[in-house]
Amino acid sequence: MDLLISSFFNLDILEQAWPFLLAGFWMTIKLTLVVVPLGVAGGLAVALLTTMRSRIVKWLVVIYVDFFRAFPPLVLLMFIAFGLPFLKIDLGAFGAVAVAFLLNTSSYYGEIFRAGIESIPRGQYEAARSTGLSAVQTMAYVVIPQATKNVIPDLISNTLEVVKLTSIASVVALPELLFAARQAQSVTYNATPIIAAGIIYLVCLWPLVRLLSRFEHRQIALH
């Protein structure tokens, strides 16, 4: 028991590791603040493209979504960070993460928004168009607000996954929270930093999880 506490919950170690963890935490926050809005915006764009009449556009979107959902995000990131510079496309570490996440998460967010848009009955479009709203205005003021509301639980749970996925940024030498924790662990030969990082994730994500289950309960109550 003492051994467990000294190697997993060691306060001295925690004190030493704390500055690293804090730096990693800020990096994770920074990544999240860039990657989530980009992914949501990209996803919305993907979903809107699927509503276009053009067959070709539809096909291209299907290929895009399928490809980036099936392709491992870690490999994607490494390719963008280390492969593209050979083609004289060097985005820098942060840029590479942003682009890799945009490609990967926009396909997931896109599928969520698409389901939301498809849940809106035709009568809503007809009512809007019959009052003179253009197709774009109908999307912006009638369809997307309702579609988004209908898929909030899925958006939240996908966002939880995306936040956790930011840990892959460490492969391009962005010292985010988990990376910092593993570094601290290897220096101190002690697992406490890892546990601490886990607890930080837990504390930060827990409100989102609560929110999610509130929505899920409300949806059950509605049916």
Add this chain to the structure above:
Amino acid sequence: MSDSAPILDVRALYKSFGHLEVLKGIDLQVKPRELVFVIGPSGSGKSTLLRCCNRLEEPNSGSIRIEDIDILAPGVDINAVRRRIGMVFQSFNLYPHLNALGNVTLALRKVEGKTREEAESLGIQALTRVGLAEKAKSFPNELSGGQQQRVAIARALALEPVIVLFDEPTSALDPELVGSVLSVMRELRESGMTMVVVSHEMRFAQSAADRVIFMDDGRILEQGPPEQLFNAPDHPRIQEFLRTIQAH
């Protein structure tokens, strides 16, 4: 036939869905302040006719004029045309994420570019006309079916249309709620609104319609004043139809 130019002038209108020919040469003129009532069996093309009149469906051929505008002309600003044509649907189609006032003011603000204050004052006026000013802040799911349909009517009226098209406005309502919607429609008619109403409410037609049109299989089989069409139609088909309606 008329002393004033028609508000709605439909000529030789044809519409097919794939191989299914749904409208087979419709001619219909509706004069200012006229209430034209449309009846006919299910599938005869009543909804399709209304929906062609604001181009929710694209006709295959023919012409449709609203006042002086050929709405099928290439290059016509269809969104501008639609503002002048109110449409009321069987299933209300209120926007569930907006309250009653928001439903009524959306197009005023986004299409007509009015400020929130202007739009809301017009919106309240429109809701007052349908007797629901006090429900302005209620969301659709907090309103009865009859109230929802009246908000939908207010949404159409707020844009000051020159004609309002009703597609079975009371068919989705519980019987006890039908009266409130019909009385709003009656007041609208008395205020001089030009209206085309597809409905099975024969009593309303008897008392409020200037003209009843019987559609059958994509054509207008017969039309005339309600007394004539209901009591002494030329076609046995119509008597038969009226009997099946009354049986319900």
